[in-house]
Amino acid sequence: MSKAKENRAPVSQQSHKIEKPADPNSIGANITIEINEKKVSVPLGTTILDACRQNQVHIPTLCHHEDLCIAGVCRVCAVEVEGMRTLQAACAFPITAQMKIKTSTERVRKARRHIIDLLLSEHHGECYACVRNRNCELRNLAAEYGVDGFTFGHREKKMHEIDRSSYSVLRDMDKCVLCRRCVRTCIDLQEVGVLEAIGRGNQTRISTFMDKPLSEVICINCGQCINRCPTGALFTNDPSDDIWRAIDDPTKHVVIQTAPSPRAAICEEFGMEAGTSLTQELNTALRRIGFDKVFDTNYTADLTIMEEGTELLLRLKKALVDKDPDVKLPQFTSCSPGWVKFIEHFYPDCLDYLSTAKSPQQMFGALTKTFYAQEYNIDPKDIVTVAVMPCSAKKFECNRPEMTSSGYKDVDYGLTTRELATMIKEAGIFLPEMPKTGFDDPFGEASGAGLIFGATGGVMEAALRTAYEIVTGREVPFENLNITPCRGFEGIKQASVKLEGCVPDWSFLEGAELKFVVAHGTANARAVMEMFKRGELNDVQFIEIMGCPGGCIGGGGQPIPTSPEIRQKRAEAIYAEDESLPLRKSHENPHVKYLYEKFLPEGPCGHKSHELLHTHYTKRGSFIV
Amino acid sequence: MEIGIEKTARRGFVLFTDYAQGSAIKKAIEVGRENVLFEVRDSKLKGRGGAGFPTSTKWMITAAATAEKKYIVCNADEGEPGTFKDRVLLLEYPSIVFDGMVIAGYTIGAEYGILYLRAEYTYMYTALLDYLDNMRKNNLLGKDIQGKAGFNFDIEIRLGSGAYVCGEETALIESLEGQRGEPRNRPPYPVNTGYMGFPTVVNNVETLASIPHIVLKGGEWFRNHGTDKSTGSKLFSVSGDCDRPGVYELPWGISIRELLDIVGAQNTKAVQVGGASGVCIPKSQFHRKLAYEDAATGGSIMVFNESRDMLKVLHNFMDFFVEESCGQCTPCRVGNERLLEGVEKLINGNFTFSFIRNLKELGYTMQAASKCGLGQSSPNAFLSILENFSDEIYQSKGGSHV
Amino acid sequence: MLVYEKNELVSEIESLTIKHGDTRDALIPILQEMQAKYHGISDFAQQEIARRLSIHPVEVYSVISFYSFLSAKTLGRNVVRLCKTISCDLAGKNDIVNAIERELGIKFGETTKDKRITLEYTNCLGMCDQGPAMMVNERVYGKLTPEKAVAIINEIK
């Protein structure tokens, strides 16, 4: 698989194929080099950049990104290698022989400064009016190298129109530095293939197929390109002005739901280390901003588990008891809108395998404008629903024409973690200082199962906690309910649980092995789909797929930067919070039970829940008109 | 085939001599690959594509590599302005080029040869294909060549699509693989990881064309031509202000003045050696020698007489690089554009000296920090013209002195 | 695009993938043949090629946009490429430009209304000893004079 994957990537941007020693401790596996006259020993094949970083020597980078293969195009990481005529790109140079490296000679400093000056000479943008002004890598480089003027001029006119066609991702190519991180993200990491370098020479630009607007090509709105863009060239379609307007409008009842991942990451926007959950501080901040109600998306995550879990069990029953040959198994999860659009485009024939359950965000919207409006006697037309999401694709999702089962637009605005952080700052609030408060009823209580939706494998784990117990009457046989095979960042995980001692209703499952697959990032999703089409997954019943690497905690609306380490910390924060909660299983959520009793009396997958909580998909195909 | 091109080659002493097709291949098989490699090393042949890398070193690394497949690529992308020697070799002496490829394949153990022919030379394509067919018929290509069991080699011709940078060897390989012609990071070098990831030797047409003669007459004979560090002959493509433009085979080490006499150039003000990416040499330096150790060139010699405006010439060169840069790396993509703007400012006389100083410094950075040879050599003309013709430039254009 | 035109493109591309293979390295040869036959590679054709080679359409477009001799727009039936690099420039390229533009009534970079000819500049053709030089489709002409250039242009069908 890895070979096929590499072939898809532009070869010039693939990682070099230097052999690394299998055993880093064997003789000859390490090599001693000199960095700035200090001897250090590194494993063969280490890049100069990594060697320097391991030894506390800072080297500036721009096109390099930990998640992506090497490009070596910006040249800002230039260093001097003794005996070589030209400067070498530290990020792209694997060490295979002894060498002497100098990282701060006059030539190096001048070259870096020149490169920054050149980038600025092509840049059209004013930092004070730019979404990325707090963490723009170009701006930081300029600061680092003391740029105080435009040696080679500065672009005064806009050259490109901002592409505002997409609900999710906007592009301002006047701020692009052509680092091609977005290209590598979209082609290698996500295998969607929207963005590429177009043209040659000074005409080179990042663009789409035939330079079409983003809404007309096959973009799944995952926003991963945004997360890896060093500048403000790519950004989300920010609805906060509209939200402020709604808040300021006394006739509107503005409610907000917060998804699990933003809470685990928003601390980063306030200068804190990754991995601190600020759930309850966030609740207070949202109330101070002026939201009328603050709800927990985890509540509908629990509901999703009920609906999706029931759907799975029903499909299993149909297959095993009714021997219905048309049952679509395995069932794929449907809560990641990036993934849903991906399968609609690339595997339109497989849409029946998707669970019909809506995502938690959309269930929420539908219930807010029906159940909640009814219970609290509010006219649904006055309700404005906002969803705080780690995701840019959620913006597209809430604008899908079918997402109006309440009779109104179920979710009015999808707001990303980053955008919310800005709103909080705008309101003069320093989030970490906020006192802690809880969520509002009736959607205020949720289980840890709903919470872990945020990390890859979380939906699977939550579903297993519930499904296993429904079928066997016992808790899943994992210590502390932590289903570890679901966890971790391996691209594709496969595991199984044996169902034994089933309760009478589900005795047909006695002894069955429930097999499941978990994948994250659409490149892995594609690999899973190919396995599925080859028939390799016929004995699997349930497949969880998240469109973004790492799951929602790595979503396209999360704080920038992102790296494997940061995503790890966010996941840890989520799992820790789960473990600290008294309620860990979706089906035990009393508010969910109440909802079914009061509002959806036919229970999960009943008629009314189908109307409100389930959806259908569109065969989009991959032809671009 | 009528192709509208006049034959220009004159007689020479290494390449432009008589050669019996296949004779060097037979000799190579007779003496064995070690001896071929020895002769090539002994000849001190250096690459004729511009970089001047010792050919035998390239071959030895690839010969030593163990791989399922190996490739010989003949680089006929000849895009450097003012270069047309490969055109003449392919049109008039295809036998030595292709025999050179076969011998290279034999020596390093490659079974596949690819001729990368620039799109502008498509008119040769059919004739060359016929030529290869003919070689197959004579068992100079194909299986068990000339009765040598296990010596299989065939040549495929692939056309370029109009991009100067595809002459750069790693860009060429990218292009062969169906990609944008963007140079790769090095290391790894093509000799280890080249076409399709296999060890690949990329050689210029002229380099390969020298091989049959070296095999037939020996490395020492070859080495006796030229200078110590620049052995053998060189094809010079001469154009510009002279009576007899064309391709000349001359020994390395000849001075610029001698060459100008041969081609009939009068009132010469400057000579651009090495094409747009080479350096511009003023009259005062015409004693300099054309050789790797002095004024190196892949073969391009452009002659400018007294009537030419050097800034206009420079403008043309910079325009070329702005268009032909692959656009991948910052120093070259943006740097060349800034230099072009600078030249425009010089032409309009609207510049300050500190601005010029900054541009020169930028030129040095581009030479040092660009990813490939294109960006590393594109400021050469700018720097040398500003250096050597500063009087002309500043006097006529004035400029506000700061 | 009409259905039968699409069908023709599909079968043409299919036969090209049989000829050149369906791996990425076949991309450029396929594009070259499409360019020669249709004078441009339409977005439909690009997507069909991408599908056949299992790559993304934008990668096909990216490659086309990189190379001067490939074009996503449909050019005229004949492409005249005049060298604008230094040796030809010194040898009097500008006179040729004026003569051709006057003759055809279009500028370089444009295509005649009847789609007969597209005029383009190009960089060095490797004919510097015989400049000014130009290419008409695959053929190369050197030692142009304004009269000779106009005569050549008028011979083109």
Ligand SMILES: Cc1cc2nc3c(=O)[nH]c(=O)nc-3n(C[C@H](O)[C@H](O)[C@H](O)COP(=O)(O)O)c2cc1C
């Ligand atoms: C921008 C650029 C263009 C080049 N163009 C050519 C070319 O047209 N023909 C060529 O043989 N080498 C060209 N080269 C040099 C090749 O990269 C390579 O060094 C050469 O093909 C090696 O062959 P040699 O060792 O026989 O010279 C070019 C290099 C650069 C940087």
Ligand code: SF4
């Ligand atoms: S992208 Fe960066 S440098 Fe450009 S305007 Fe925005 S903050 Fe400033």
Ligand code: SF4
């Ligand atoms: S949002 Fe996702 S699919 Fe769309 S361009 Fe960015 S990375 Fe590609």
Ligand code: SF4
């Ligand atoms: S859009 Fe952003 S990530 Fe993409 S090349 Fe430009 S600066 Fe880099």
Ligand code: SF4
């Ligand atoms: S130096 Fe120029 S041609 Fe070479 S890689 Fe950089 S941009 Fe491309």
Ligand code: FES
């Ligand atoms: S960070 Fe090394 S070249 Fe861009």
Ligand code: FES
């Ligand atoms: S300069 Fe015109 S053909 Fe070389």
